[in-house]
Amino acid sequence: QLQLQESGPGLVKPSETLSLTCTVSGGSISSSGYCWGWVRLPPGKGLEWIGSVYYTGNTYYNPSLKSRVTISVDTSKNQFSLKLSSVTAADTAVYFCARQDSSYGWYGDFWGQGTLVTVSS
Amino acid sequence: SYEVTQPPSVSVSPGQTASITCSGDNLGNNYASWYQQKPGQSPVVVIYQDYKRPSGIPERFSGSNSGNTATLTITGTQAMDEADYYCQVWDSRSVVFGGGTKLTVL
Numbered sequence: 657q658l659q660l661q662e663s664g665p666g667l668v669k670p671s672e673t674l675s676l677t678c679t680v681s682g683g684s685i686s687s688s689g690y691c692w693g694w695v696r697l698p699p700g701k702g703l704e705w706i707g708s709v710y711y712t713g714n715t716y717y718n719p720s721l722k723s724r725v726t727i728s729v730d731t732s733k734n735q736f737s738l739k740l741s742s743v744t745a746a747d748t749a750v751y752f753c754a755r756q757d758s759s760y761g762w763y764g765d766f767w768g769q770g771t772l773v774t775v776s777s
Numbered sequence: 778s779y780e781v782t783q784p785p786s787v788s789v790s791p792g793q794t795a796s797i798t799c800s801g802d803n804l805g806n807n808y809a810s811w812y813q814q815k816p817g818q819s820p821v822v823v824i825y826q827d828y829k830r831p832s833g834i835p836e837r838f839s840g841s842n843s844g845n846t847a848t849l850t851i852t853g854t855q856a857m858d859e860a861d862y863y864c865q866v867w868d869s870r871s872v873v874f875g876g877g878t879k880l881t882v883l
Contacts, residue, residue, distance in 0.1 A: 703874045
């Protein structure tokens with residue numbers, strides 16, 4: 657069974673860079689037909705897609721966050737990572753990583769448990 | 778950028794049918810997926826590719842997508858179905874989520 661696990665600091669200071677890693681187990685991040693994405697859930701709000709990456713390194717970003725987001729993949733470690741720069745309190749959210757089926761609408765079929773990141777000084 | 782719209786809330790009595798809509802321009806031209814999310818949990822896909830149910834999802838969940846509207850239908854709604862539901866589409870190289878619908882079973 658595929659499993660995804662987010663890791664990274666739970667507290668980030670304003671203006672700094674949020675960094676998270678998603679470790680994939682029980683399957684290969686290099687599987688064709690899938691991409692690997694980040695989604696967040698701010699408190700009291702709805703799900704927001706941040707961006708996705710193929711194992712080849714090709715990336716797709718939410719236009720509203722594109723200027724601050726970098727997503728990368730490390731196939732040797734079966735991991736992919738998120739960096740979000742110049743964070744503010746509005747970036748406080750539970751961050752999820754997910755596998756997305758890129759053949760039929762990029763839906764997320766496997767998700768991590770999520771990790772809360774708070775932006776505060 | 779593409780947008781999809783959901784009603785903020787839907788209420789249903791136990792055993793009745795709940796319908797949650799997702800509206801967007803020519804939405805029927807894109808695959809729609811639906812997620813169930815309960816407090817403190819990760820989203821779970823209940824419908825993908827407009828109408829397909831993943832293994833383990835009860836048959837009472839069904840989906841359709843045509844014209845400008847995708848619909849998630851829960852037939853014989855149970856108390857355990859109370860949750861937030863999100864539609865999601867892929868358009869122009871972006872994943873787009875609806876704002877979410879809180880389903881209340883009362």
